[in-house]
Amino acid sequence: MELLSLHYDVSGTDFTCAGEASSKIKRNLKELGFPTSVIRNVAIAVYEGEINLVIHGGGGVIDVEISPECISIVLADQGPGIPDVALAMQEGYSTAPDNVRQLGFGAGMGLPNIKKYTDEMIIESEVGKGTTIKLKVFVK
Amino acid sequence: MTVKELQKKLNLQYICNEGLAEEKEVTGCYCGDLLSWVMSKATDGDAWLTVMGNVTSIGVAVLTEVACIILTENAPADADAIKRAEENDVVILGTEKNAYQVAVEISKLI
Numbered sequence A: 001m002e003l004l005s006l007h008y009d010v011s012g013t014d015f016t017c018a019g020e021a022s023s024k025i026k027r028n029l030k031e032l033g034f035p036t037s038v039i040r041n042v043a044i045a046v047y048e049g050e051i052n053l054v055i056h057g058g059g060g061v062i063d064v065e066i067s068p069e070c071i072s073i074v075l076a077d078q079g080p081g082i083p084d085v086a087l088a089m090q091e092g093y094s095t096a097p098d099n100v101r102q103l104g105f106g107a108g109m110g111l112p113n114i115k116k117y118t119d120e121m122i123i124e125s126e127v128g129k130g131t132t133i134k135l136k137v138f139v140k
Numbered sequence B: 001m002t003v004k005e006l007q008k009k010l011n012l013q014y015i016c017n018e019g020l021a022e023e024k025e026v027t028g029c030y031c032g033d034l035l036s037w038v039m040s041k042a043t044d045g046d047a048w049l050t051v052m053g054n055v056t057s058i059g060v061a062v063l064t065e066v067a068c069i070i071l072t073e074n075a076p077a078d079a080d081a082i083k084r085a086e087e088n089d090v091v092i093l094g095t096e097k098n099a100y101q102v103a104v105e106i107s108k109l110i
Helices: A020-031 A036-057 A110-116 B003-010 B035-041 B055-064 B079-087 B099-109
Strands: A004-010 A060-066 A070-077 A120-126 A130-138 B013-016 B028-031 B046-050 B068-071 B092-094
Touching: A004 A020, A004 A036, A020 A036, A020 A060, A020 B055, A036 A060, A036 A070, A036 A110, A036 A130, A036 B035, A036 B055, A110 A120, A110 B035, B003 B099, B013 B079, B028 B099, B035 B055, B046 B055, B046 B099, B055 B068, B055 B079, B079 B092
Parallel strands: B028 B046, B046 B068, B068 B092
Antiparallel strands: A004 A060, A060 A070, A070 A130, A120 A130, B013 B092
16 A cells, blocks of 8 residues: 655755755654664665756656555656766766865765665666666665 | 753854754764765764765755764854754854864763
8 A cells, every 4th residue: 555655846956955855755754653774764865866866967856655665766857867877876986066076975976875775776867868766665 | 962061061162053952962973074975874863073064964964863063173054054954953063173183072972
């Protein structure tokens, strides 16, 4: 049984809003009584995803489905796409501009962190069309 | 120890949310400026020592549930960060000392 569906629009330029979706999802999961470890994993993955949507995607959308067994997250943008997904998944590889690095991001940890904190991660990306990342965190 | 007790012992300056310092418990300490790294390593109850006083740092503090942010070496907090911290109950403190000096002092107290 599906408990809850959430949808968020993420601005492509406004860093001040990045983190709002993950904070709200975290609050929802807390209210629903999910284990702390699950909440932390989901919150970190969504926050990294949000930052990527702002930095690289030109904004996008986040859809979350919460069920007792699994949290499913889809992050989608219509940005430039990722030419080499395997390279992008390497820790330390980054194409982030200097202004993003000055904010403490762009260290090439975003996608590896998302993988680390989720149980399933599928990246679908096409250059010039955009990127969709599908994530699952299982409630163990 | 509470953030308020830590503030007094280390002579830290309040930047934001002084009123919440008594209810926040400090149980550890984490030093770092790369936010993705901090997000995955810092734990709840940590005093987070950093020079990153921007709005994205507040997001990380909320997610990790650190006890407070301590901006070291007089690093400033920008206006957006303070506003976001006020909205999310994040206590920010400042000091002229560097992260090593503050961490050493914290390790003697907790």
